[in-house]
């Protein structure tokens with residue numbers, strides 16, 4: 001018999017854990033133990049009333065990411081020290097005391113908004129892991145080493161040179177879309193159902209996959225298991241002439257009180273759709289101003305060359321809809337051609353060993369910087385504070401291309417030093433966010449009050465090096481032409497000449513500040529590092545293909561124009577101090 005001590009108050013359990021915990025780390029976190037891992041808990045949250053919703057943030061996650069939530073749901077037992085008795089939380093009944101019935105009520109929903117269908121095999125599908133009599137837990141092989149066969153035999157697979165695959169479940173009433181690698185260490189022996197919600201006592205018929213209850217020949221067709229991937233696959237509907245794929249953009253972890261929760265980024269792969277008539281619809285999109293009007297989805301067969309596809313937008317229904325009949329087996333769709341941390345890494349490798357180039361990683365953050373030249377004019381160029389605005393990274397690519405092909409580079413090197421920060425928010429990029437880092441913070445509102453480690457690291461370098469001009473590269477979802485904005489127009493000496501020169505080199509650039517005209521949300525309130533030295537360059541992400549072969553070439557061309565412009569700003573930048 002287990003000697004579990006049960007707690008019906010989360011606060012009491014937390015307090016006990018804190019009081020009895022023995023080991024303390026350098027940050028003052030204490031160590032607690034669960035059946036699988038050790039966790040660190042923080043004191044600062046101890047005062048939190050258990051009724052508030054952030055009670056589930058009290059455990060500092062270990063890398064596998066199980067949170068306080070699992071303890072809260074009674075799923076995990078904990079102890080404060082080794083050895084010790086297991087403590088377990090159980091949710092108090094709302095009214096009338098505890099129920100007498102033994103039968104567990106089925107938890108139906110997983111709290112993760114993100115869906116990963118996993119590898120397609122006959123084992124993938126709905127299981128009754130919670131043991132309630134019906135199947136609400138979705139299990140499948142995930143990871144990089146491919147599917148591993150029957151999970152009854154093994155739950156981990158490792159291929160040479162690749163990271164592990166593991167049998168993982170999106171458990172009902174839990175937060176994450178994956179269970180940990182160690183979760184089924186002792187074996188997986190659960191009943192599979194033909195479809196979601198089915199009685200698990202019914203015999204299993206055939207090997208059809210049951211994802212989403214769709215009728216699409218039993219196949220799941222949407223995947224996002226790659227960097228910057230973002231979409232929730234809600235369901236497939238087989239119609240007379242096509243298959244309707246219903247999708248939603250994943251919610252970003254904004255703080256509750258954020259009024260405008262921008263989340264435009266999506267990026268997913270549609271599998272096994274060759275010569276099939278498909279209609280895709282993204283429902284429940286967040287609509288602000290002009291953001292979606294005139295927007296056309298980007299698609300690619302090779303994940304490199306991108307084109308647009310005619311897309312209809314309904315403001316009333318909050319939907320984006322497009323039809324597509326693929327000529328290839330698989331097709332990618334995205335808000336804009338993606339630029340991932342892996343691509344950034346490749347770019348760093350390509351340039352960092354060139355003559356006159358230095359590379360560094362700023363502080364403890366994962367933010368990289370490339371330093372070009374050794375002239376007295378220190379110029380900072382930062383992209384991807386907002387992770388979804390991938391056009392900024394393409395501008396960096398263009399800037400570097402132009403710099404390294406400039407025959408005058410030797411002269412430029414002696415005048416300027418460029419500090420290029422190609423990706424200010426790598427975590428947000430990995431997660432497929434539009435606007436925030438992994439904690440839901442907007443970096444572009446964090447400069448004045450030092451709220452994020454990413455901006456702090458950049459700010460430190462800028463201060464050290466006495467930046468004379470700071471170009472902040474963004475993408476805008478509303479405008480149809482690229483433009484420049486700044487904090488205080490009148491005080492910014494570079495703005496006007498920069499604007500004029502940029503217009504000469506960049507055909508799709510407008511001199512007018514789009515934000516000013518549209519009384520944009522941030523106009524005049526931008527949290528700039530230095531109001532007099534910051535220029536925000538906004539690439540219009542809705543732009544047409546123009547004459548390019550692939551959409552992102554527009555960003556690359558913009559980057560080239562930025563380079564040509566900035567080297568002509570010498571006399572305006574060279575201000576006293």
Ligand SMILES: [Zn+2]
Nearest residue numbers: 386389474475
């Ligand atoms: Zn932005």
